[in-house]
Amino acid sequence: MSSAREDSRPAPGRSWRDIRQEVSAPALSRRGRRRRLFGWLKFGTLAALAVAATWGAVLLVHEWRADRAALATATHDAPVKNILVITDGVLTRDWVAGVLNLPAGTNMMAVVLPALRDRLLEHGQVSFAAVTRSFPSTLVVTLKERTPVARVQASAGLGAAEQLLVARDGVVYRGAHYEAKLLASLPWLDGIRLVRTGNGFQPIAGMEDVAALLTTAQLQAPHLYRQWHVVSLAGLADQDEIVVRSQDVPEIIFSRKRDWFKQIAQLDYIIDRALLLPEPGLKSVNLALEGQVPVQLLHPPAELAHAANPSFSLQPSQPRVQSDL
């Protein structure tokens, strides 16, 4: 447009734009002074921020130039000096250190935490593991351990038999750092077949029921539990029966269909009653039947000796039946 060109030439004489717009301080109104002050404050704040930012940048550059190594090393971490183990079981810091097997001088940030956790979980005794860094130089290992409820004898190829432990969830593992007394008190498992998977074994089915029976016995009738040597699971899958061989009674048959506490109470009663016999000794007690408990005596009384299969049925809940003995 030509108008743009025509306007580009200044007109002669004074324009209103030549009028000086700044007013002297006394001519500023109260509002104007406040506005000017706000403007100065804003400018001052911006200027101070700019100066601070510039000064910070200068300091950083100076630091970087003067001690570049220090800045570089500041990003490196310290080596792992300590392993802190938090567990609800018996495993020790040395055991954990042995499993983790960290090379000496490994830096904190070089540690691969998921890999360490997997190493710990390879051991059946560990049910849960968490590995965290606690700077500057500590690894914190938090563990949850399985509790053994029974033990099992496993044949390791041509070598000697190996004692393994079985947890409530059926996991079979090599126990570490358990007291020998505790291990000796655990009954042996029988009637099972261990199947290898990788470095371990497949979990044993039905151990939840076995654990419930053993725990109930341990808590409610420890004197009976102490006599139990072998727990057979041979009939568990087919007949829902757990057979216990104890020091006093060669065969005690439990049923997982019945209440464990009731069965143990009946067993306790029967054993107590059997002690009253002239020749005490029980050969078999079958608690798997509802309503009656067939008992086989080692030395049946003479009046029963003529029976082809001498056995007695006890109903401890009914005193009248006790007289049958």
Added chain:
Amino acid sequence: MISNHSRTIAAVEIGTGKIAVLIGEISRGRSLNIIGVGVAPARGVMKGEVVDYKAACEATHQALEIAEKRAGTRIGEVWLAQSGGHLDGFYNEASVNVKSADNTVTALDIASVCALAKEKELPAGRSRIHEIRRPFHLDGRAVPDPEHLSGRRLEVGYWIVHGPESKVSDNIHVVGGYHLEVRELVLASLASGSLLTTAEERTQGVLVIDIGKGVTDYVLYRDGHVLVTGTLPVAGEHVTNDLSIGLRVTTAQAEMLKLRQARGTVQTRDKADKVWLNGDASFGDRQFSKVSIETITAARMLELFEVVRRKLGAAFEPEHCGAGVILTGGTSRMPGIEEAASRVFGLPARRGESPGWVKEELKDPMFSTVLGVFQFGLRGAHEHALPARRKPGLLGSLTRIFATS
């Protein structure tokens, strides 16, 4: 003048009756969003001229502060409407012979003729406000852009508006007292005219009269260009004075009567038809004949329009004013004023209506000028060719940081 970044601009009108401030956010140089309004009763201003600096500052700054609070932002710059009886205008034209051998008009020819037309010296102590170009004439025919056209003689004329530097600077300093800079000065009549007329009406010819309290501004358009602008120191205040003297009442009572009963033409026929002064039957309340009131106000309005017509002189030709007369300003709300204007100018007259983009609450005639300032600044600046701005130096930029903060 127009840039791409967003700016917060205040359009300010320092009137005789009120100070009006609109804050607009202008983005991408064209899009306007009104975000704040501030109005305060004027003090220290008579007939558009500042007569009491402190009072005028107090009122203006109050309006600016109200507008800033409502907008929730701080004003960056001010576009100031300029009015008052101190403003004057003259027409100056120049012609050049086209220089090229083949008679083709070049940019140099255009620049030369424009410079010559604007070259007229002003009386001492006066400053240019606007230089408004009229159409080019090439060998007698009107052309909007003569470049590359063939002809022998190129002519152009400028309507130059100017005012005494001291009075113009008074208005600027009132804004400066709020620690703000005036970036544009827009003639009030051009602002109102820019808002209330369409391009088609300006081509047909239209007269816009803005009747305020102390000053009446007018602008006459023809062939799409501004032909004449002017300002009269006669307006609504004089109607009030007439009533005060004629009816022997105080100015406040006369103002009240004017707002209630004034008319641009006498409509009441029954001389017994009377109105109460206060209307509350209190002690001292009086009755006045409606015919008397209307006779006084109609006489003043007719006289006002006749003065405008006289000032327009030969420039006003009813046959070249097809779009009629448009009235605006606070006094234009007076009933019957269109009939009075129509009678004087012999043309249809109507009250100006703001365009559709104006919000309902801003459609009051009192905002016509400030809205028009935005309109003129955004749309009409190039049409009317405001003087070129000086580029600010480094010191100027630093000063602006303080001023816009």
